[in-house]
Amino acid sequence: MLRPPCARAKALTKPRSRRGGGRPTIADVARKAGVGAITVSRALREPGRVSEDLRRQIQAAVDELGYVPDPNARALASARAEVFGVLVPSLTNNVFAEVVRGIYDSLSDSAFRIQLGHTHYSGLEEERLLQLFGSQRPAALIVAGIDQTATSRRLLETAGCPVVQIMETGPDPVDMLVGFSHFDSGRAATEHLLEAGYRKVGFIGARMDPRSQRRLAGYRAAMEAAGLFDPRLITTTPMLSSVSLGRELLRDALAKMPTLDGVFCNNDDIALGVLFECHRASIEVPRQIGIVGFNDLDMMQVAFPSVTSIRTHRYEIGRRAVAMALAEIAGNRPQQRVVDLGFELMRRESTAR
Amino acid sequence: MLRPPCARAKALTKPRSRRGGGRPTIADVARKAGVGAITVSRALREPGRVSEDLRRQIQAAVDELGYVPDPNARALASARAEVFGVLVPSLTNNVFAEVVRGIYDSLSDSAFRIQLGHTHYSGLEEERLLQLFGSQRPAALIVAGIDQTATSRRLLETAGCPVVQIMETGPDPVDMLVGFSHFDSGRAATEHLLEAGYRKVGFIGARMDPRSQRRLAGYRAAMEAAGLFDPRLITTTPMLSSVSLGRELLRDALAKMPTLDGVFCNNDDIALGVLFECHRASIEVPRQIGIVGFNDLDMMQVAFPSVTSIRTHRYEIGRRAVAMALAEIAGNRPQQRVVDLGFELMRRESTAR
């Protein structure tokens, strides 16, 4: 007499949730609205499949009880969490902060939450985080770069959700790819310095991650094409990038090569440090040294003199990555799997000789 | 014959997970290790309560199958998600990026995930996000500021988890509080300028959020104490802070008050814009104008001239907030509910008259 699930014995089969803090559940809403629980579930997720009348009743019950669906229960039942996993190397780096802002803004009025991780530029950390994120069955994964380890790549391929790699371009994405060519942008920056008449053009860079390496390769290609390449023009360090490091690297570069007359800096922080060091050492910019930065942070156009930089579309990369993932989730698989958003050389006073 | 849950009919009662991507579950591990599922669960969460022998067997099975617990199922069953909810106004603001980095670093080798939200300095958005975060039953909540709306405050009080407010200090935290006094730091910055001999000391600030307002109040207190206060010395805008805005605000300030001889800037971005505008307009720093910034970003000590700034312990605030929440979770309720980490005036060339 107790076993068979008697549909009417509601009061008996509900021993008042011993754990949850008494928050209303979908069953409470269903009871109040006088419908089945599954209809409430549908009304919230696919309103089109529930009649106008019931939808209104249910909405009223939801409002009255202050019902908020439990995302954990939802994820467990549907084997799919409403979460975007986002993996970037660094959060304090302005570049990624902008990308992440684009991602947040694109998702802010959807039901998706964001799970953000940073790898500290470490492949092992990336593997650990992909493992962790994957265990949640996210709706999509967005990861920076295309230089994943073999393990990471396999984790991405078997994640069972749309994957968007960002910040680069290339022929062989795991799934989708949004970014631009670091090689081309490095070459364009260098060619600009050469066209402006600088000859002893150096490369200054910190934390040489794979993207920086490709910018360096672009620099090298331009210098070799002009017959001006000299390894002593390159000054790099594995240390984390900062304005103060830019200052020190310029000193090193000048010590090695006193006739240096131009620098392509791996990013704007370095470029700013270089600019300040020039002020301090009374080196005239752009007359004695030309400076090109990378990223085009707001301050580059305000600096004195203003600094030429490569503008990248970071915010847009974040937005586009989300848009592509959302399209795939909605079943409209984007036919263009690789999107190159390009870059723009912003010519300013620091190279106007 | 079908209804009664016959304990032995394992093969029958397990219709091979129709949804999940075939990932191993705790039952698979239990079968392989020849123990009960609950023992596996315990071995992973409270290893001390499982015998050495079984623990080893279970670990072997876990490794072999590549088992990763499903955090959603875990959260549902235990009514508690292993998530820290973190709410800050902005991600691109370097200040909060540092705090968030401290939080991440403190949690990186725990099992806790981080759910990050940004409010865009909007109380309504904060309410929405607290609602959303709360629905997950997080392990702890960390929120910036003490100026929550009544609704937000109620949501925090009823969240049923440790709550740490950060970036400020004050008498009446929801639960715990880690930060420093914006009023005191604003006053200290202003007093420093006055001591250095500047008289027409202005305040320049963008995006005047509550913390900025308190810094302004500190400025005003110092100016009034010196008998030098004049409302025309204050130049603010609700626009988002940026280096280029700093430049424009200095222009506005000088137009209003040409005899201005010092400025306390609401943050370092503004200060940098002010510095660049001084270069451009050939105003000598520190001789004609003294500049004090706020936050002490790395670039301030490299700038030419280097810029006096208020150093705040942002990274440490993040770490401390996590430490306090973790202590509370572990049952060691911190007796000190309000922690003031203070600030430090970094004297540099920009005020060395």
Place this chain on the structure above:
DNA sequence: GCACGGCTTGGTAGCGCTACCAACATCGTG
């Protein structure tokens, strides 16, 4: 000899939700 507590282990019954299927009403078609 047996009651008792501490330790380890396991079974049962959910947590709150949704996938799947079944039931029913309504409608147009032959």
Place this chain on the structure above:
DNA sequence: CACGATGTTGGTAGCGCTACCAAGCCGTGC
């Protein structure tokens, strides 16, 4: 009017895990 097609609603059975309780074992004390 029978029939399938379509649209709406609900019941059942889990999703993978853990809280709760119970059972078995050991050693101790009376």
